[in-house]
Amino acid sequence: MTRKIYGPFNRVEGDLELEVEITDGVVSKAWVNSPLYRGFEQIMQDKPPMDALIYTPRICGICSVSQSIACANALADAQGIKAESNGQLASNIILACENMADHLTHFYLFFMPDFARDEYQQRSWYADIEPRFRAQIGTATNTMLKARAEFIHITGILAGKWPHTLSIQPGGTTTTASASDKVKLLAILMSFRQFLETQLFADTLENVIQLASENELKLWADSHAQADFSRFLHLADDLELNNSGKIDAHFMSYGAYGFEDQFLFPQGIWTGDSGSITSLNTQLIREDLSHSWMLSQQKPAHPYKGKTLPDPEQLEGYSWCKAPRYDERVIEVGALARQTMSQHPLILDLVKSNQSNVVNRIVARMLELARVIPEMENWCKQIKPNEPFCIQADMPDEAEGQGLVEAARGSLGHWIRIEQGKINNYQIVAPTTWNFSPRDKDNVAGALEQALLGTPVEEHGNKAVLIQHIVRSFDPCMVCTVH
Amino acid sequence: MFNVLWLQSGGCGGCSISLLNAESPDVLTRFKSADINVLWHPSLSEASVDEFLQLLDDIITDKIHLDALCLEGSVMKGPNGTGRFHMLAGTGKSMMSWLNELSEKADYTLAMGSCAAFGGVTAAGNNPGEACGLQYDGQISGGLLGEQWQSSKGFPVINVAGCPTHPDWVTDVLMQLALGDLQYADLDELNRPRAYTDHLVHHGCARNEYYEYKASAETLGDIGCMMEHKGCLGTQARADCNIRPWNGGGSCLKGGYPCINCTAPEFEKPRLSFTETPKIAGIPVGLPTDMPKAWFVALASLSKAATPKRLKDNATASQIITPPGKRKERP
Numbered sequence: 001m002t003r004k005i006y007g008p009f010n011r012v013e014g015d016l017e018l019e020v021e022i023t024d025g026v027v028s029k030a031w032v033n034s035p036l037y038r039g040f041e042q043i044m045q046d047k048p049p050m051d052a053l054i055y056t057p058r059i060c061g062i063c064s065v066s067q068s069i070a071c072a073n074a075l076a077d078a079q080g081i082k083a084e085s086n087g088q089l090a091s092n093i094i095l096a097c098e099n100m101a102d103h104l105t106h107f108y109l110f111f112m113p114d115f116a117r118d119e120y121q122q123r124s125w126y127a128d129i130e131p132r133f134r135a136q137i138g139t140a141t142n143t144m145l146k147a148r149a150e151f152i153h154i155t156g157i158l159a160g161k162w163p164h165t166l167s168i169q170p171g172g173t174t175t176t177a178s179a180s181d182k183v184k185l186l187a188i189l190m191s192f193r194q195f196l197e198t199q200l201f202a203d204t205l206e207n208v209i210q211l212a213s214e215n216e217l218k219l220w221a222d223s224h225a226q227a228d229f230s231r232f233l234h235l236a237d238d239l240e241l242n243n244s245g246k247i248d249a250h251f252m253s254y255g256a257y258g259f260e261d262q263f264l265f266p267q268g269i270w271t272g273d274s275g276s277i278t279s280l281n282t283q284l285i286r287e288d289l290s291h292s293w294m295l296s297q298q299k300p301a302h303p304y305k306g307k308t309l310p311d312p313e314q315l316e317g318y319s320w321c322k323a324p325r326y327d328e329r330v331i332e333v334g335a336l337a338r339q340t341m342s343q344h345p346l347i348l349d350l351v352k353s354n355q356s357n358v359v360n361r362i363v364a365r366m367l368e369l370a371r372v373i374p375e376m377e378n379w380c381k382q383i384k385p386n387e388p389f390c391i392q393a394d395m396p397d398e399a400e401g402q403g404l405v406e407a408a409r410g411s412l413g414h415w416i417r418i419e420q421g422k423i424n425n426y427q428i429v430a431p432t433t434w435n436f437s438p439r440d441k442d443n444v445a446g447a448l449e450q451a452l453l454g455t456p457v458e459e460h461g462n463k464a465v466l467i468q469h470i471v472r473s474f475d476p477c478m479v480c481t482v483h
Numbered sequence: 484m485f486n487v488l489w490l491q492s493g494g495c496g497g498c499s500i501s502l503l504n505a506e507s508p509d510v511l512t513r514f515k516s517a518d519i520n521v522l523w524h525p526s527l528s529e530a531s532v533d534e535f536l537q538l539l540d541d542i543i544t545d546k547i548h549l550d551a552l553c554l555e556g557s558v559m560k561g562p563n564g565t566g567r568f569h570m571l572a573g574t575g576k577s578m579m580s581w582l583n584e585l586s587e588k589a590d591y592t593l594a595m596g597s598c599a600a601f602g603g604v605t606a607a608g609n610n611p612g613e614a615c616g617l618q619y620d621g622q623i624s625g626g627l628l629g630e631q632w633q634s635s636k637g638f639p640v641i642n643v644a645g646c647p648t649h650p651d652w653v654t655d656v657l658m659q660l661a662l663g664d665l666q667y668a669d670l671d672e673l674n675r676p677r678a679y680t681d682h683l684v685h686h687g688c689a690r691n692e693y694y695e696y697k698a699s700a701e702t703l704g705d706i707g708c709m710m711e712h713k714g715c716l717g718t719q720a721r722a723d724c725n726i727r728p729w730n731g732g733g734s735c736l737k738g739g740y741p742c743i744n745c746t747a748p749e750f751e752k753p754r755l756s757f758t759e760t761p762k763i764a765g766i767p768v769g770l771p772t773d774m775p776k777a778w779f780v781a782l783a784s785l786s787k788a789a790t791p792k793r794l795k796d797n798a799t800a801s802q803i804i805t806p807p808g809k810r811k812e813r814p
Contacts, residue, residue: 006532007572010525013496017572036559036569038493039611047608048756054743058604061497061647105503105526113529135529136521142509149506149731156730160738162504163497163647166703166758167738174704174739176801310611312567320568388801390704461533468531479495 001028004460007035009471011110011135013062014478016436018471019318022457027467030445030452032436037293037320040483041308044426049075049395049418052426056414057164059428059483062105064163065098065155066407067480070414070428074403076170078418079393085260086389087172089379090158092257093185094173095405096376097154098162100192102408103335103365104151106475107200107228108133108144111362114472115235119465125235132231140199140228147195153188157181172390179385186380193373201370202227208370212345214353217363229366236359245358245451245470248272249330251337252434254280254413256406257375264375265342265406269326272355277341282402282413284327287429291438293317300325300441303415303427304400320482323437323446324429332356332447333410333434334474336364344371356451358473365475397421407431409475430480448474485517485550485661488542488585489524489595492569492578493605493614494556497647498596499526504730505650517658522547536573539581542588551660552589554617557598557605558582558627561613568612582617582627591660592617592634593641595653600642600675601748602626616642618674622748638667642675646745651727652679675721675746684717684734684742685771687725694718696790697783698798703758704739707798711767714758715741718771722746739801 007017015036021029040059044052056071057064069091076083083091113135120126132140155162158175167174177185193205201208202224211217218237221230236242255267267280286300294317295309310320325331336356339347344367350360396418403414410431417425437446448471457464491499502510503526514521521527523538530538541547558579559569566577574581586592594617597603602621605614616626618640624630626640633639643652656676659665671680685694693699693708700707709715717725720742724734735742743757744750754761754768761768770779796805 005573007574008531008535009572010523010528010531010535013526015491015569015572017570033572035572036493037612038557038559038568038605038614042611043604043608045608050758051753051756054757055604055607058495058497058646061495061500064495064497109503109526117529136511136527141511145503145509145511146506149504149509152504153731156728156733156737158738160733160735160740161729163495163500165738166735166740166743169703172704175737176704176739178802310562310568312562312565386802390801392702462531462535464532 006464006467009468011113012472012476012478013060014481016471016476016478018467020452020457020467025456025458027452027455027457030449031318032438032446032448033319034321034436034478034482036478037310037482039308039310041426041428044423046422048421049078049416049423052416052423053166053169056428060477060480061163062102063098063407063409063412063477063480065095065159065165065168066405066412068165068168069095070403070405070412072168072170072403073405074401074414074416075395076401077403078399078401078416079170079395081171081391081393083170084172084388084391086176086383086387088259089383090173090175090177090389091168092259093376093379094155094159094165094168096257096372097152099408100369100372101148101152102475103369104144104148106365107362108140110475111472112232113138114465114468117465119463123235123238125231125238129231129235143199147192151188151192154185157185169390171392172388174390176389177383177385182380182383182385186377189373189377189380196369196373200228200366202230205370205373208367213349217346232362241469242354242357242359244455244466245473246354247332247356247447247451249332249356249447249450250326251340252280252326252331252333252411253338253341254404254406254411256338259379265338268341270337270340275352282404285413285429286325288323288325288440290323290441291316291318292322293320294322303413303429304417304425306427308427319438321433321436321438323440324434325440330437330444330447330450331434333431334361334364335368335408336361337410338406339364339367358469361473395421409477410434412480428483430477430483432474432476432478432481435474436476436481484520486520486522486548487551487553487657488522488549489553489555490578491525492554492556493559493612494596494598494603496555498555498653499524501647502650502653505654510650510654513654513658517661519657519661522549532573539585543584545588549585549589550591551657552585552592553595554582554593554599555595557602557612557614558617559612559614560627561611564613579627586617586628586634589634590636591638591641593643593656594618595643596648597644597646597745597750600644603646604751607751619748639674641670642673644673644675644746645722646750649679649724649727649729652676671721673748679723679727680721680746682721682723682726684720684722684724684736686723688717688736689725690736693794693798695786696794697787698790698794701799704801705799706801706803709741710760712760713741714753714756714760716744716769717742719769720744720746
């Protein structure tokens, strides 16, 4: 039995350290440490509530809009208002732009370059993969960066800039889209669609959305071998990555892209063992501090009552991350959870046969790219340029508000309590807080800690490449995790 | 070859993400054109874990020459000066200590973004992380490295401030350093590149006509000037955001919200709120930096009296309701 420490990781957002115990050549225990603490919840104490709209996006540079929307939703809840329809459409488009750009960045810059490493030289697919995906010099990199930057022009129009906009407000957006903006947005979306349909899928988005089973996906990958997505599916098949990073956790989604009281992807809780979906009740969320470097509370608390007070002397602590639990259960969040909740037949089939694993997490992200771009086109068309985008309302001196959103990486929640016109308590539970949570009071390990169990480790350090595939398959955002 | 090492500490990673937004051409092509070699960048590099730590070791033992050390995010000194709020993963050592060592090896040290430069948003409120910049703690020079510190090439820390930084600001300064073009005189009084801080955010603002006539926005989303009521600091803020646009054509002002002066130290601590102009006797405090106050007040009252109806109407609307011309009625 040996113990190894892995870190720093790159191509994850922020800093990450992993400790694993290896018994008989496989991981027998894992501990995930989020090594950076900044203290946003303390920073926002006593601030004017609306100023949270400036602080919270700066929690994270890659999920900045998600943070803005969670914050705006929490403030809207406190005010008891609902955003204008145009504002909802614009917010959805801005959020989808961030989320889809993140999915793309994850695939091309963070995840795929690991397969272009020397460790895989002997594999039959290496000669194809290496020149395309090698970090910094792969031919896909420049093409992808160009497509990504042009796609993000959407935020230049609707959000002023990205990251860190203030255009997203509780009542809608400060930006309006003129008739000329509207056609420009549609043209940008078409250009991005063309990139996806030539490079990533080598097929129409509509055909990708139609894939309904693992078998259909396999046949599709064989007949679209030049697609970057197929390249991944083929090498994943060869490396049997669908047996890596497996867990049987529950999935959660807060519901994604709401418009007129309907979500595009529904909210809910998916129970792994029974495969059933139950409705979401955020009252059942608790944050457990038993293994965090946090001043301990009596028992795990709901975020409305939670506190974030760092204490590096906690003896059981091994991370600045808290351990969120839903009804005392470990939860995995992200695209795979969302697409399971939306009962997409391909994802249901994949999860049914092999739970949550490295491949399924990637497939769900790619499927979201195919599903969301056409919706963005629809939202654009529904914008009515001459109608208002934002309503104004006063902020009560005493109020509570909950703001939920689905970021690229999964469920993000903000909880605010306002007293005497100021922020009395602000608590944030981010997607990777769920996925990379430490152990709880019952010593139950978090999602990644479970996903690593049983992983064979033949080489150490950077050469332990399988561990890195598993870690990166979650698309972790460490700066959100601990904020 | 100009070797660049990019590290992240107490920040959000947004300056890196913004850097990836560089276009026409992309960031890697820009670097290539100036023979910049990225030794390591958290979003771009292959090396992880031991290979990365080996690189740090090679720099410290002079096996690899480091031309530019870039830090993104604040230096985390807390708790109680220990630096434990950010221990570099896999090393058991605080990032603060790593930065002390690595900055001695680099020809130039650069703070990428306002957090690394001055402390930034991470140092807001009661600054629970004891966050500071590399050579500034808010407006006070010093920071981690101290006021007198100079890099081996005789430069202070170059503060590429902004929240986030514009991708062009970053690639401009790195490429100029690589070409040997950047001189000390090219930095301003806070050691920011004058290439963008010789401008004010006000320059090129699409709302300039509203400013001229003091036709003011009353709520966020109104298209009038946001200086009088909505906290806009564009007339004082040092950056070229409205000349060199963001994400293809945007800026904060174009996005319908005020400039919060994010290239300045302590922007994270507004007097009232970010979106409310502090006033004394109805007159905004913090007028344009170099304009005599009496003149400003006199001109403002004069121009306010002369405001065309068109601007008055449009200033408090979210879209233009009174256009400049009038169309003839159709017969």
